[in-house]
Amino acid sequence: MTLEIVTIPCLADNYAFLLRDQATGTVALVDAPEAYPIQKALHEKGWKLDAVLLTHHHYDHVDGLPELVEEYHPQVIGAKEDAHRLPPLDLALNEGDTFMLGESVGHVIDVSGHTIGHIAFHFPSANAVFTADSLMALGCGRLFEGTPEMMWASLSKLAALPADTIVYSGHEYTASNAKFALTVEPNNTALQARIADVTAKRANGSPTVPSSLAEELATNPFLRAHLPEMKTAVGMEDASDQQVFTAIRKQKDNF
Ligand code: ZN
Ligand code: FE
Secondary structure (H helix, E strand, C coil): CCEEEEEEEECCCEEEEEEEECCCCCEEEECCCCCHHHHHHHHHHCCCCCEEECCCCCHHHHCCHHHHHHHHCCEEEEEHHHCCCCCCCCEEECCCCEEEECCEEEEEEECCCCCCCCEEEEEHHHCEEEEECCEECCEECCCCCCCHHHHHHHHHHHHCCCCCCEEEECECCHHHHHHHHHHHCCCCHHHHHHHHHHHHHHHCCCCCCCEEHHHHHHHCHHHCCCCHHHHHHCCCCCCCHHHHHHHHHHHHHCC
């Protein structure tokens, strides 16, 4: 592992992540839901904060930033497309851009859908992708700004990453996502097994984030709209992948 990653529960059900590049000791934060738990984690680790990576403009991902900037003066990195409504950025990036966290290379992937200008951060050397409210454990973010077409395109990019990639998403929504997923594919045995695992983890207060991309590909209905077994499960054998995704997303909105 080139990065040490610490998961920090924030607010009611958000996650922030601290990433420390092992080679240089450089530390970045992904999203700033609130300052206190992040300051506490930095203090316990004895780490400074060199950079903050923002995924999208929603308050539950940025509201802790001013306090952290005041205390640590990190470089603030976010999407150029979203710069007009994000906190002031020191580095504004586009899809396909890369940046350095110490000696670790981060890649920017546009994952618009939940919001327009939502980005994910992929660190190939650590097999880690930070997806916030795009791809989530057993789910995907609600479409507040983008279209189903946009979200399907975004999820398809994430689905194409190596299957052993670890997915660090932004919320602990897995148990409720699981209930919906089971209504879509009640006969998916990988899903049934995963739900048992999720239930056990939640029963003892453990997070269900991160998850592996392989697990998501096998169980997350929003990554499975292109599969014949999913088309059969939803009775849309002749529909396009896009149409199946749109239908599943609409069912979830009304669930
Ligand atoms: Zn959001
Ligand atoms: Fe959120």
